[in-house]
Amino acid sequence: MKLRTLIAAGVLAILAPTAALPQALLNLSSVRVQYTTRKNTVKPQGELKAQLDALEAQIAEASRLGRNGDVRRLYAKGMTLLAGRAWTDAADFAASLVLRTEHVVADSTQAYPVRLEQIYAPSIELRSPLSARVTLRNRPTPATGGGPAQPGEVVKDLGTFDGVGRDLRESPFLFELDVRDVSDGAYTLSVEVSSEPAVSELALRQAQGERVEGPLGTSTLNLALRKGLDEEVARLETAAKAAPDDLRAEILFPVDRLANVNRGRLEARTFDPNKDFPAAAAVAAAVTNGKDPFAGRTGDIKRHYRLDAAREIIPYRTYVPAAYTGAKAFPLIVALHGLGGTEDSFFDGYDKLLPKLAEAHGYIVAAPLGYRVDGFYGWGVGSPPADAARRRTAELSEQDVMQVLQRVKQLYKIDENRIYLMGHSMGGIGTWLIAPKYPDIWAAIAPLSGQGAPATLERIRHIPEIIVHGDADPTVNVSGSRNMVAKLKALGAEYKYIEVPGGLHSDVVAPNLGAVIEFFDAHKKAVKTTSPQ
Secondary structure (H helix, E strand, O other): OOOOEOOOOOOEEEEOOOOOOOOOOOOHHHHHHHHHHHHHHHOOOHHHHHHHHHHHHHHHHHHHOOOHHHHHHHHHHHHHHHOOOOOOHHHHHHHHEEEEOOOOEEEOOOOEEEEEEEOOOOOOOOOOOEEEEEEEEEOOEOOOOOOOOEOOOEEEEEEEEEEEOOOOOOOOEEEEEOOOOOOOEEEEEEEEEEEOOOHHHHHHHHHOOOOOOOEEEEEEEEEEEEOOHHHHHHHHHHHHHOOOHHHHHHHHHHHHHHHHHHOOOOOHHHOOHHHHHHHHHHHHHHHHOOOOOOOOOOEEEEEEEEEOOOOEEEEEEEEEOOOOOOOOOEEEEEEEOOOOOOOOHHHHOHHHHHHHHHHHHOOEEEEEOOOOOOOOOOOOOOOOOOOHHHHHHHHHHHHHHHHHHHHHHHHOOEEEEEEEEEEEOHHHHHHHHHHHHOOOOOOEEEEEOOOOOHHHHHHHOOOOEEEEEEOOOOOOOOHHHHHHHHHHHHHOOOEEEEEEOOOOOOOOHHHHHHHHHHHHHOOOOOOOOOOOO
């Protein structure tokens, strides 16, 4: 293989088929929601609508057959059309590219291996050899003013490589990159693939008036680099062996999460090594000194525990008001994040308002991950998903919520008559799934921008509900809440419905969190029901 340009000495490229370990791509549920939201915003008509209708029929068939690569291709085509751009062979090729590695979080003292692959076979006819330019960049600058996110500055140009195969499913292209001089941090690896004919062929094709191929597409991979990572992992594993059982998971979380992210079980964004490793080391140091670092703490606290059924350590986040001393019981809010979110969503999003309201009104807040960012918190009292993998994820998602509830009740003195459940989007859907499954727990619930099954409301007709939805929501149609409200009205249940004129999917949350908390303030659990489980 020829290495055409080498900026960093010692960078090697190896062309060889490899056993592909799937990296965690953006989950298909999130891809589907992004497409639906964009479509409902654009409101396509005429020829575009006809194109999308045909495309969605193809998506349905590919989904039925379990051809996820084709599903991703079709959604990429739909998003391109909705953006007003033509779906070209080059666009098809670009959407097929993916970078995969066994080390999303890596020790930068060692060579960094990454593969360029394809998730489906694009339709493009490639007549010329391919090359790839590799750069390491800072993470993109977030979008502002409605514009796109801006690419981060180049940290290191890792070279341009010839010999890239035209079929990257059959022959993935393996790079081993020298990142030893790169500082610890979070980065984006970018690989731009180009097709350039030989000089003789170039002259002939230009003379014949043919298009000369150039850049075809770029694939990116978010990664994190840490020097001495392997030694850091070994130190935490040693410290955990001497720790009390209830603190062992706090020390081992980054080790466990590192392994699962690198195995492709979890998206890289569910893990922040620059925070999580130091936090675990601090717990280990406290344990060495005979202290429990969580004893007596109030405020914003990240915790972890082992979900045995999943054989994973799961994070959750809590807020404990400054007034809490354990002398009296406090009310508890369980907050469920939306699709693609994490346990941090209700703390770092929605204007960071929920912790402030919890402090002002005296609530403990518990925000579970729900096992996965697309767990959907179970299937409630309905039928389980037919797909075994989907069923397992949903089951563990529900288990995570309920185990976090039990853990918080063990750690803090909780008022059993004042336990509340709320959630946004997927979390709003989850609220209407979990509440009927466990109807004797909740004093009131608050589904925001969600939807549910009206038939399940009979089981929770005794639980007051506050529901919020925007009538212009492009992601979850407002009919999802309207149908539930109509059933609540027919049941004679107590509810408050806030429908926001012109409200979208997420912008209705923060302005109405105060109303949610005031609703919770006004309601304690009713007399215990005898609803069948």
